[in-house]
Amino acid sequence: MTDLATPSKVTFAEPPSSPDRRVRRTGTAARRVRSAVTSALKHAGLVLFGFVMLYPLLWMLASSIKPNALIFREPGLIPSDVDLSNYTDGWSALLHPFSRYLINSAIVVLGCVLGNLVSCSLAAYAFARLRFRGRNFWFAIMLMTIMLPIHVIIVPQYVMFSRLEWINTFLPLIVPKLLATDAFFIFLMVQFFRGIPRELDEAARIDGAGHVRIYWQIMMPLALPALATTAIFTFIWAWNDFFSQLIFLTKPDMYTVPIALRTFVDSTGESSWGALFAMSIVSLIPVFLVFLFGQKYLVKGIATTGIK
Template structure:
């Protein structure tokens, strides 16, 4: 509910003209509206603090010696133990940078795969007239909701026969084949918002679908492509289930799998180092959030609307 509405509801206010104009100007509010607004802000500040506190506590913990993490709810760090970071970095069989690099390779592959395959499919669904279009579209929407578990075992068998286990192919190739249908839908929604006159004019000029797609559609789709790239980045970076299953060779570990093996190796001893590496793995997501937030919000708004 907006503040102005609240104000109107609580104090109808005198009809205009009865009082000197100056007094009605500015943000004069009734006391109850002021209290309501104050309460709202205090609630939001309190909730935001509770939400972010665990994260800040983790950052503080990554700079504390081990014994100070426990029994300590504060964020205050006595002496900064930056050595937790190199300790954690070198705690596993490979330096942690290796796992970050591995994840970066996978992320790059999945982002490219989704961008190419989903934009092609989205153009067809949004602009082309073909037989069984509605059926195909419905099938595509249903696959968004399909649990990955139903596919994972036969996929594992298939990839094992192809010799793909302990490569990144099982993580990347499906994206090249547009299996992340959510992004097809996101792009279809976006393309529908682009005026048809643009591609129809190009058609009249004799351009084929390939040219319309590459020269007209793709440049206009940049915001949707950015949203796709950002979501794919975050989801792949965090994805644990499929990476746990398809990548078992320690030198190929991606970030989530490496961090999980860290728990096995370090859980009983060095929590500070574990926290330090957890912070390191969250930094890329945080940066993407910081710089790409508007694309994320827009993407959510276009797919979640009614």
């Protein structure tokens, strides 16, 4: 609807007509031109801004196709020498082909996404829609759990998971998500659930629906943007999470992408920067695709479902 070509086409197609009609038509055309210009400006702005946002990625892409030695000597955007060996070398540089780390990361990430979607939405429903004793207290406790830096929690956690013999499995990374320990998402969904008009569940209650049905048949579909947000964020954060994966996974065949990427760089000796950039690009692709395709669900909320 903001097609740049439309106004001129309309003008050309115009048959000769009476003066007063023409005035009106010109008025419309002017408005169209104006809106086209605004739209073009807006796009220009967005593109320019997009370039600023994209620069780092372009730079990383450029660096990933430079020979290792040129990355620092010629830091500009246009490579003087193109060399794809960073990709082939990087793929097989570590003990396993890089696909192994991608698969491991995918397993962890899918487990986390599923866990967070189910467990956090259940907890959020209780906080947003149910009345029970100590609700304020538990809500405060919930927020408190995300206020301690991970660095002091990780050692006790390691000890605990070590006792359970969960070290070097994906369990310490996935099970906590199944048990709603990511309070961030509970809070997120509480805020969204509370934005859903209560008339809807009141109506359902009158029809005899219980909380389980309201949760499943009304809240979940209506909170699609919140669920999509949760899924996307969980995906990205788990995909990029270095610290806990480093600590809990000890054998190379269980390593995930972030750990694998770090092992290209050694501050005390030689680093394979080219391979690091190349594999970083490779590991960005799935995340970017998830975001690109997932983001349309962000906008399918109450606004686009049948209920109005």
